[in-house]
Amino acid sequence: xxxxxxxxxxxxxxxxxxxxxxxxxxxxxxxxxxxxxxxxxxxxxxxxxxxxxxxxxxxxxxxxxxxxxxxxxxxxxxxxxxxxxxxxxxxxxxxxxxxxxxxxxxxxxxxxxxxxxxxxxxxxxxxxxxxxxxxxxxxxxxxxxxxxxxxxxxxxxxxxxxxxxxxxxxxxxxxxxxxxxxxxxxxxxxxxxxxxxxxxxxxxxxxxxxxxxxxxxxxxxxxxxxxxxxxxxxxxxxxxxxxxxxxxxxxxxxxxxxxxxxxxxxxxxxxxxxxxxxxxxxxxxxxxxxxxxxxxxxxxxxxxxxxxxxxxxxxxxxxxxxxxxxxxxxxxxxxxxxxxxxx
Amino acid sequence: xxxxxxxxxxxxxxxxxxxxxxxxxxxxxxxxxxxxxxxxxxxxxxxxxxxxxxxxxxxxxxxxxxxxxxxxxxxxxxxxxxxxxxxxxxxxxxxxxxxxxxxxxxxxxxxxxxxxxxxxxxxxxxxxxxxxxxxxxxxxxxxxxxxxxxxxxxxxxxxxxxxxxxxxxxxxxxxxxxxxxxxxxxxxxxxxxxxxxxxxxxxxxxxxxxxxxxxxxxxxxxxxxxxxxxxxxxxxxxxxxxxxxxxxxxxxxxxxxxxxxxxxxxxxxxxxxxxxxxxxxxxxxxxxxxxxxxxxxxxxxxxxxxxxxxxxxxxxxxxxxxxxxxxxxxxxxxxxxxxxxxx
Numbered sequence: 001x002x003x004x005x006x007x008x009x010x011x012x013x014x015x016x017x018x019x020x021x022x023x024x025x026x027x028x029x030x031x032x033x034x035x036x037x038x039x040x041x042x043x044x045x046x047x048x049x050x051x052x053x054x055x056x057x058x059x060x061x062x063x064x065x066x067x068x069x070x071x072x073x074x075x076x077x078x079x080x081x082x083x084x085x086x087x088x089x090x091x092x093x094x095x096x097x098x099x100x101x102x103x104x105x106x107x108x109x110x111x112x113x114x115x116x117x118x119x120x121x122x123x124x125x126x127x128x129x130x131x132x133x134x135x136x137x138x139x140x141x142x143x144x145x146x147x148x149x150x151x152x153x154x155x156x157x158x159x160x161x162x163x164x165x166x167x168x169x170x171x172x173x174x175x176x177x178x179x180x181x182x183x184x185x186x187x188x189x190x191x192x193x194x195x196x197x198x199x200x201x202x203x204x205x206x207x208x209x210x211x212x213x214x215x216x217x218x219x220x221x222x223x224x225x226x227x228x229x230x231x232x233x234x235x236x237x238x239x240x241x242x243x244x245x246x247x248x249x250x251x252x253x254x255x256x257x258x259x260x261x262x263x264x265x266x267x268x269x270x271x272x273x274x275x276x277x278x279x280x281x282x283x284x285x286x287x288x289x290x291x292x293x294x295x296x297x298x299x300x301x302x303x304x305x306x307x308x309x310x311x312x313x314x315x316x317x318x319x320x321x322x323x324x325x326x327x328x329x330x331x332x333x334x335x336x337x338x339x340x341x342x343x
Numbered sequence: 344x345x346x347x348x349x350x351x352x353x354x355x356x357x358x359x360x361x362x363x364x365x366x367x368x369x370x371x372x373x374x375x376x377x378x379x380x381x382x383x384x385x386x387x388x389x390x391x392x393x394x395x396x397x398x399x400x401x402x403x404x405x406x407x408x409x410x411x412x413x414x415x416x417x418x419x420x421x422x423x424x425x426x427x428x429x430x431x432x433x434x435x436x437x438x439x440x441x442x443x444x445x446x447x448x449x450x451x452x453x454x455x456x457x458x459x460x461x462x463x464x465x466x467x468x469x470x471x472x473x474x475x476x477x478x479x480x481x482x483x484x485x486x487x488x489x490x491x492x493x494x495x496x497x498x499x500x501x502x503x504x505x506x507x508x509x510x511x512x513x514x515x516x517x518x519x520x521x522x523x524x525x526x527x528x529x530x531x532x533x534x535x536x537x538x539x540x541x542x543x544x545x546x547x548x549x550x551x552x553x554x555x556x557x558x559x560x561x562x563x564x565x566x567x568x569x570x571x572x573x574x575x576x577x578x579x580x581x582x583x584x585x586x587x588x589x590x591x592x593x594x595x596x597x598x599x600x601x602x603x604x605x606x607x608x609x610x611x612x613x614x615x616x617x618x619x620x621x622x623x624x625x626x627x628x629x630x631x632x633x634x635x636x637x638x639x640x641x642x643x644x645x646x647x648x649x650x651x652x653x654x655x656x657x658x659x660x661x662x663x664x665x666x667x668x669x670x671x672x673x674x675x676x677x678x679x680x681x682x683x684x685x686x
Contacts, residue, residue, distance in 0.1 A: 161504075162631075162632060162666065164631075164632050164635070164666055167630075167632035167633075167635065168632065168635045171632065171633060171635050171636045171640075172635060172636065172637070211609060213609075213630075214608040214609065214611075214630050214633075215609070215611050215614075216611075217630070245588070245609065247590070247591075247609075248590075248609055248610065248611065248614065265557040266554060266556075266557065266558070266588065266590075266591055267591065268557075268558050268559075268591065271558075271591065287510075287556075287557050287560070288505075289505060289507050289510035289511065289514065290510075290514060290557075292507070292510065292511045292514050292515060293514045293515065294515070297514075319557075323505065323507055
C-alpha cells in the first residue's frame with residue numbers, strides 16, 4: 001500500500017485536526033487551463049474521456065500547475081447512461097444531447113445494468129495511469145452523478161431550466177421512474193466500487209439537479225438512491241455528497257454515512273454548520289463567479305470563508321464547477337490563499 | 344372608492360383571519376390558456392404588453408375561466424429597461440435579447456430615469472381598462488422585477504444559467520453596477536407608484552435571480568434596492584416580495600416593511616414559517632411541475648400544503664410561474680382545491 005504524502009484531504013475527511021484545510025476546485029480538470037484547451041482543440045469530448053492517456057493527463061494538469069491537495073479524475077457523469085446502452089452526444093455550445101430519451105416502459109426496459117469492466121474499463125485504466133503520474137503526492141477522487149441527476153438527462157434528453165419532462169415522468173409514472181433510478185443506482189454502485197479497486201482514494205456524488213425538487217420529492221426521487229450508494233461505498237472509501245441547491249436536505253445528509261457534504265454559496269458557512277449540527281466535514285462554497293474578482297479580493301474572501309467554516313472538518317472548494325474562462329491568475333489566487341492561510 | 348367584493352387576498356395581506364386562504368397563480372395570465380394562445384398567435388409579445396385592450400383582456404382571461412381571488416396585470420419586467428432607453432427584444436424560442444447590453448460607464452450613463460407617463464403610460468391605461476373589466480369582483484396586482492434581476496438582463500443581454508457577466512460587472516466595477524441598480528430602483532419606484540395611482544390594489548416584486556447570489560452579495564446587490572422600493576411603496580399599497588431561491592434572506596425580508604413574502608417549493612412550509620418567525624403572510628409554494636400530476640393528486644397535495652402553512656397569513660400560489668403547457672384541467676384542480684378547502 002502506497003502512503004500518500006499530502007494527507008490533508010484524507011485527514012479532513014476523517015475529521016482530524018489539520019494545520020490548514022485542504023483545497024481543490026470542482027471541474028479543476030478539463031475546463032479552463034491553456035494546456036487543457038490545447039488538448040480540447042485536438043480531441044472531442046468523449047475521446048478525451050475514453051482515452052486513458054488523455055484523461056490522466058488532463059487530471060494531473062491542474063496539480064502540476066497549482067498543487068491542489070487532491071486530484072479529481074477527468075471524466076463525465078454521462079458515461080453511466082452510455083454504459084447502460086443509451087446514446088449520449090456532447091454537442092459543442094449546446095451540452096449533452098440524448099437523441100433517444102427514456103420516457104416509457106419500453107425504453108426503460110432497454111436500459112441494461114452493464115458489466116463495468118466491459119463498458120467502463122477505460123475509466124479504470126485512466127485511474128491506474130493517473131495514480132502513476134501522481135506518484136504518491138496527492139490523493140485521487142473519483143465521481144459519479146446522483147441517480148436523480150442522471151435521470152434528468154435520460155428523460156429530458158438535454159439540459160433544461162426546469163427538467164419538467166423528467167419530473168413529469170416521476171409524477172405521472174413513478175413506477176417507471178423508480179425502475180430507471182434503481183438501475184442507475186445499481187450501475188453506479190458497481191462503477192464506484194470498481195473505481196476504488198482501481199485506486200481512487202475517495203468518491204464524490206454530484207447531485208447537480210437535486211435542488212430542483214421539493215424536500216418531499218427529493219427524499220423519494222433523489223436521496224433514497226444517493227443513500228443506497230453511500231451505504232454500499234462507505235466501507236470502501238470516504239463518500240462526499242454534493243447537492244447543488246440542496247440546503248434543505250443538509251440535516252438528513254449529515255445523519256447519513258457520508259464522510260463529507262458539499263455546500264453551495266447560497267448557504268453561508270454559519271448556516272451550513274448549523275444545519276449539519278457541526279458534526280460532519282463540509283466542502284465548499286466559494287461562488288465560482290467570485291473568481292472574477294481581483295486576486296487580492298479573492299484572497300481576502302477565501303481567508304474569511306476559512307475563518308467562518310473553521311479550519312477543521314473543512315475542505316476548501318468552490319460552490320459549483322469553475323467557470324470555463326477563469327483567468328489562471330485568479331484560480332491561482334484561490335489556491336494560494338488557502339496555502340498561505342494562518343489560522 | 345370602490346369596495347372589492349372578494350376580500351380574501353387583501354385580508355390575507357393584512358394578516359386578518361379568513362374562511363379559506365386566497366389563491367392565484369404566478370404567470371396565470373398570458374401563458375397556457377387556449378384563449379390566450381389564440382391572441383399570442385395574432386400579436387407579438389410587446390404588442391400584447393403595450394396595447395391596453397389586449398393586456399387587459401389577457402389579464403381577465405384566467406379570472407373568467409377559474410375565478411382566482413386576485414388578478415395580476417399582464418405585462419413584463421423588461422418594460423423597465425425599455426423605458427430607460429435600452430432596446431429589448433423578445434425572441435421566440437429564445438427569450439429576452441438585449442442587442443446593446445450595459446457593460447461599461449458610457450452605456451450606464453446613457454440609461455435614463457424616464458418620465459413614467461411618457462414611457463409607460465400604456466401600462467396605466469391597461470390597469471384602468473382592467474379595473475373596468477374586473478368590475479368590483481377581485482383585486483388587481485401590479486408587478487416589477489427587482490433591480491438585481493433587471494441588471495442581470497441589462498448586463499448579460501439574455502437569459503443565462505449563471506448570469507456570470509452580470510456578476511462580473513458587480514464584482515469588478517461595483518460603482519457602475521450600483522449606478523445602474525439605483526437608476527433602475529428610482530424608475531421602479533416611480534413606476535409602481537403610478538400603477539397604484541392607476542388602480543392596482545397590491546404590488547409584487549419578482550427577484551427571479553436573487554438566488555444566484557451569496558447571502559453577502561445578495562444584501563449588497565439585491566436586497567438594498569428591494570428594500571428601497573418597499574419603503575417607498577408600503578404606505579401606498581401592500582408589497583409582496585418573491586425571491587426565487589432566496590430562502591437564506593427570508594429572515595431579513597420578514598423584518599422589512601413587506602406585507603407578504605413569496606416562497607419557492609424548495610423551502611417547506613414549516614421551514615418557511617420558522618425562518619420568518621411566523622409573523623408575516625407567506626405566499627406559495629407548489630412546484631409548478633407538480634401541476635403535471637393527476638388532478639386528484641394535485642387536490643390532495645394542495646390541501647396538505649394549506650394545512651402545513653395554516654389557513655391564515657397565507658396566500659396559495661405556485662412556487663414559480665406556471666409552465667407554458669399545463670393542461671387547463673390540472674390548473675383548475677389547483678384552484679378548485681383551494682375553494683373546496685375546509686380547514
